[in-house]
Each structure stands twice: as C-alpha cells, then as structure tokens.
Amino acid sequence: QMHVEESGGGLVQSGGSLRLTCRTTGIRSNLYHMGWYRQAPGKEREMVASIFGDKVDYADSVQGRFTISKDNVNHVLYLQMDSLKPDDTAVYYCNARASLNNFWGQGTRVTVSS
Numbered sequence: 001q002m003h004v005e006e007s008g009g010g011l012v013q014s015g016g017s018l019r020l021t022c023r024t025t026g027i028r029s030n031l032y033h034m035g036w037y038r039q040a041p042g043k044e045r046e047m048v049a050s051i052f053g054d055k056v057d058y059a060d061s062v063q064g065r066f067t068i069s070k071d072n073v074n075h076v077l078y079l080q081m082d083s084l085k086p087d088d089t090a091v092y093y094c095n096a097r098a099s100l101n102n103f104w105g106q107g108t109r110v111t112v113s114s
Contacts, residue, residue, distance in 0.1 A: 002026035002103055006094045009108030016084050020108060022077035022094030029075045033097045036068060036079045038090035038110075045093070049079060061087070084112045 004027070008020040020036065035050035049058045049068035056068055067080040077094055091107040 002096075004094050004096055004103050004105040006092060006105040006108040009092060009110045011111045011113065012084055014085060014112055014114050016112070017080070017082045018084065018110060020079040020081065020092055020094075020110075022079075022105060024075045024077070024094075024096060024103075027075060027096050027103065029070055029077065029096070030072050031098065033095075034068075034070055034077045035095045035097070036077075037093045037095055038088075039093070039107075040087075040090040048092070051077075081110070084110075086112045086114050088112050 003025040006020060006022050008018060012018055033050060033052045036048040037045050038048050039045040047059060048062055049066055051068050051070055065083045070077045089110060089112050091109050093107045094105040096103040
C-alpha cells in the first residue's frame with residue numbers, strides 16, 4: 001500500500017550537481033519525518049538531510065551544498081546536491097518515518113568522479 005521510490009542518481013564530475021527525487025504512494029508527507037540517507041562502500045548508512053514542517057537538518061559534511069525540500073501536495077521529496085565531491089559517492093535512500101513505522105526506498109546510486 002505504501003511505497004517509496006528514489007530517482008535522479010548518476011555519474012557526475014566533481015563540482016557538478018544532481019537533483020534526487022523521492023516519490024511516495026500512500027504516505028502523507030506532512031505526517032512523516034522525511035529524510036535522505038546514504039551508504040558509501042564499506043560504511044554504515046548515515047543521515048544526510050531531513051525535514052519535518054519548518055525544521056530541516058543537515059549533516060555537517062553537506063551543509064551549504066545540499067538542499068532538502070518537499071512538495072506536500074504531490075508528496076514528493078527532493079534533494080538538490082551542488083558542489084559535489086568524490087566523498088559524496090554513495091547509494092542514496094529516501095526515508096519516511098513515523099513513531100511506529102519506517103519506510104525506505106530501494107536507493108539511487110550517485111558517483112562523483114575527480
């Protein structure tokens with residue numbers, strides 16, 4: 001019934017930009033904490049950015065470079081990524097979290113070359 005799906009990943013040169021999109025079905029985005037996570041090879045998954053109402057949070061490593069936003073009408077979450085670095089290379093996951101529920105997408109791969 002409820003589904004999360006990411007898109008927009010790809011290969012980009014250092015300094016370039018990508019825009020990730022998370023489309024949801026059966027999830028009212030205004031009732032969930034929405035966020036982007038990433039997992040690099042050999043590392044644990046980490047939070048990149050999250051949004052709930054007017055509150056947004058970013059990992060220190062992406063502050064000033066990434067921007068999270070959402071469309072509450074169409075229930076779409078975005079991550080605008082600028083000034084990309086090779087260290088940003090990872091699979092990026094969309095997450096929707098309520099108190100007792102947690103939904104994940106399948107991930108979209110981002111590769112940043114030097």
